[in-house]
Amino acid sequence: QEQILLELDRLRDKPPETKDGYLVPITANIELLEELDAVGARGAKGIGLFRTEFLFLGAGSLPDEDAQAEAYIRAAESQYPSPVVIRTLDLGADKLPAGFEMPDELNPFLGDRAIRLCLSHPDLFKTQLRAILRASVHDNVKMMYPMVSCVQEVMDANTLLRQCMMELSQEGVAFNQDMQIGTMIEVPSAALIADIIAPHVSFFSIGTNDLIQYTMAVDRGNENVAHLYKPTHMAIIRLIDHIVKVSHKHGLWTCVCGQMAANPQLVPLLIGLGVDELSMSPSQAPLIKDVIRKLYYSAAVELAQKALVSSSAERVDQLCHDMIAQIAPEVLELSE
Amino acid sequence: QEQILLELDRLRDKPPETKDGYLVPITANIELLEELDAVGARGAKGIGLFRTEFLFLGAGSLPDEDAQAEAYIRAAESQYPSPVVIRTLDLGADKLPAGFEMPDELNPFLGDRAIRLCLSHPDLFKTQLRAILRASVHDNVKMMYPMVSCVQEVMDANTLLRQCMMELSQEGVAFNQDMQIGTMIEVPSAALIADIIAPHVSFFSIGTNDLIQYTMAVDRGNENVAHLYKPTHMAIIRLIDHIVKVSHKHGLWTCVCGQMAANPQLVPLLIGLGVDELSMSPSQAPLIKDVIRKLYYSAAVELAQKALVSSSAERVDQLCHDMIAQIAPEVLELSE
Numbered sequence: 055q056e057q058i059l060l061e062l063d064r065l066r067d068k069p070p071e072t073k074d075g076y077l078v079p080i081t082a083n084i085e086l087l088e089e090l091d092a093v094g095a096r097g098a099k100g101i102g103l104f105r106t107e108f109l110f111l112g113a114g115s116l117p118d119e120d121a122q123a124e125a126y127i128r129a130a131e132s133q134y135p136s137p138v139v140i141r142t143l144d145l146g147a148d149k150l151p152a153g154f155e156m157p158d159e160l161n162p163f164l165g166d167r168a169i170r171l172c173l174s175h176p177d178l179f180k181t182q183l184r185a186i187l188r189a190s191v192h193d194n195v196k197m198m199y200p201m202v203s204c205v206q207e208v209m210d211a212n213t214l215l216r217q218c219m220m221e222l223s224q225e226g227v228a229f230n231q232d233m234q235i236g237t238m239i240e241v242p243s244a245a246l247i248a249d250i251i252a253p254h255v256s257f258f259s260i261g262t263n264d265l266i267q268y269t270m271a272v273d274r275g276n277e278n279v280a281h282l283y284k285p286t287h288m289a290i291i292r293l294i295d296h297i298v299k300v301s302h303k304h305g306l307w308t309c310v311c312g313q314m315a316a317n318p319q320l321v322p323l324l325i326g327l328g329v330d331e332l333s334m335s336p337s338q339a340p341l342i343k344d345v346i347r348k349l350y351y352s353a354a355v356e357l358a359q360k361a362l363v364s365s366s367a368e369r370v371d372q373l374c375h376d377m378i379a380q381i382a383p384e385v386l387e388l389s390e
Numbered sequence: 391q392e393q394i395l396l397e398l399d400r401l402r403d404k405p406p407e408t409k410d411g412y413l414v415p416i417t418a419n420i421e422l423l424e425e426l427d428a429v430g431a432r433g434a435k436g437i438g439l440f441r442t443e444f445l446f447l448g449a450g451s452l453p454d455e456d457a458q459a460e461a462y463i464r465a466a467e468s469q470y471p472s473p474v475v476i477r478t479l480d481l482g483a484d485k486l487p488a489g490f491e492m493p494d495e496l497n498p499f500l501g502d503r504a505i506r507l508c509l510s511h512p513d514l515f516k517t518q519l520r521a522i523l524r525a526s527v528h529d530n531v532k533m534m535y536p537m538v539s540c541v542q543e544v545m546d547a548n549t550l551l552r553q554c555m556m557e558l559s560q561e562g563v564a565f566n567q568d569m570q571i572g573t574m575i576e577v578p579s580a581a582l583i584a585d586i587i588a589p590h591v592s593f594f595s596i597g598t599n600d601l602i603q604y605t606m607a608v609d610r611g612n613e614n615v616a617h618l619y620k621p622t623h624m625a626i627i628r629l630i631d632h633i634v635k636v637s638h639k640h641g642l643w644t645c646v647c648g649q650m651a652a653n654p655q656l657v658p659l660l661i662g663l664g665v666d667e668l669s670m671s672p673s674q675a676p677l678i679k680d681v682i683r684k685l686y687y688s689a690a691v692e693l694a695q696k697a698l699v700s701s702s703a704e705r706v707d708q709l710c711h712d713m714i715a716q717i718a719p720e721v722l723e724l725s726e
């Protein structure tokens with residue numbers, strides 16, 4: 055095992071490229087500023103999901119625009135010229151910033167959170183949008199909205215963004231007018247209208263954890279039903295396939311930033327389905343890069359085609375397992 | 391208005407048939423035995439959704455097989471020969487029978503309920519299955535499972551059902567070996583694998599309330615997000631279209647038993663999408679029958695085609711409103 059880990063370490067500066075030359079960028083999911091330095095050290099390049107909640111939680115008061123801009127700029131500079139995708143606030147329910155009062159919710163996962171909460175608190179939201187825009191002078195900064203369930207939310211958020219742009223222009227503050235805007239696809243309705251959302255954004259980022267949870271109506275934190283939570287449920291495979299196809303048809307790219315992207319057994323399937331980028335906890339990057347570098351893209355596509363005509367999660371799991379056993383058996387060893 | 395209501399009353403014994411001769415059976419959603427008599431009186435024929443929770447709630451102990459069989463037989467006899475679709479237990483979360491202890495759930499709507507709870511309590515479930523089988527000597531009895539999210543649940547439930555059949559056979563108790571079994575489609579994953587579920591059932595019943603709720607990740611009981619709950623969200627229209635198409639391809643029929651079926655403005659759309667039956671609160675039956683009888687099926691299909699290529703709930707609402715304004719303006723009057 056030590057031998058394997060040493061070899062994985064050597065992959066750090068190698069590209070995440072399949073044996074037949076297909077590149078799948080590996081980016082990092084980041085929760086805290088302190089994690090920024092580890093991104094490159096573990097072989098990821100850039101940030102596919104920069105969570106911004108840490109700025110709002112724990113502190114005694116809401117962070118102002120300057121404090122936020124400083125954090126976003128630090129993230130952007132730390133990765134330059136690799137991309138940094140900043141996710142707008144994904145708060146709500148149990149995760150509430152100081153001074154926020156919300157009524158108790160019977161089902162917080164189906165409640166007032168993320169983009170919903172931001173749109174109903176435009177001042178809070180605009181402060182963040184302005185801070186992100188200020189950071190966008192570093193042209194590696196992108197931004198995405200979480201928990202989108204209908205196209206109107208994207209349009210409303212973009213309207214606020216344009217307002218912020220106008221204000222900053224009038225104030226003579228610099229920003230990148232062409233910053234890429236994306237939306238997370240983690241609510242089934244968003245996946246099902248991806249074609250309607252596509253014209254309003256530049257990329258999709260699939261949050262598989264929530265997408266699975268909502269699609270199956272399973273709170274995976276609930277031990278009585280956690281066994282039902284299945285990333286390889288045919289409904290999920292079909293949805294990912296659909297999202298990717300729609301995104302490519304509209305000239306967008308699609309990242310997966312949920313835990314599926316960090317699961318070496320599922321990575322060939324995601325790549326075969328056409329996912330353009332994988333974002334994960336930096337510690338998983340070496341393992342995933344190892345899998346990618348031992349994979350033929352053509353074999354991944356074949357795997358995905360077989361998965362798409364399967365009829366059970368168990369069958370898809372078997373296909374995925376067989377592929378890994380063949381190309382990277384050490385991965386199975388490590389996970390045992 | 392009184393005039394209108396009187397005229398609606400006269401429809402009681404008329405068939406729910408469009409102007410061009412397309413029949414759309416109207417059945418009733420029933421919660422209590424006392425409601426059985428009102429079904430025919432208001433012009434519905436049979437029961438599309440017979441909820442069985444009332445037997446389990448409020449009472450000091452669980453109802454035994456005899457008590458359940460008696461209730462199911464009474465329902466079957468009251469409607470004979472019109473169909474009675476008995477839904478197996480849809481309990482869980484806040485709705486728990488006497489003597490049931492369950493851990494508190496953070497998100498009960500994503501928790502241990504309905505078919506999930508039944509499959510993890512096979513004794514409870516088998517008692518109900520046996521009682522329903524006994525009632526099935528009346529050949530108008532059908533049965534369906536709620537909250538299905540994967541095909542395995544349907545298969546497991548059917549396995550228990552076959553066990554019950556064998557037991558009853560050995561005991562010399564009569565039942566209908568060919569009772570129709572259906573599944574509710576109210577979890578997005580079930581809708582997305584309708585083709586995989588289809589071979590295991592005879593019909594689908596779309597529970598639009600839950601389907602919308604899960605698809606959009608919106609608890610409509612939560613006033614902060616209730617505005618996002620939209621029956622005409624394009625994701626919902628597309629899902630219903632998909633479910634109906636799959637069901638017909640597999641030789642099944644599809645009922646809608648959620649509140650969409652009781653909304654006169656949405657009924658032409660549902661009919662145009664190919665829904666085969668509408669089940670609703672008996673009090674809504676006259677109004678819905680009025681709409682059906684003033685509708686051309688061909689116009690409904692045209693409406694559905696327009697809705698399917700729309701890109702917003704507002705546009706679909708407008709199409710539905712225009713249709714009603716044209717064929718049954720008194721409905722708009724009544725709902726104002």
Ligand SMILES: [Mg+2]
Nearest residue numbers: 200240261264
């Ligand atoms: Mg999420």
Ligand SMILES: [Mg+2]
Nearest residue numbers: 536576597600
């Ligand atoms: Mg339901």
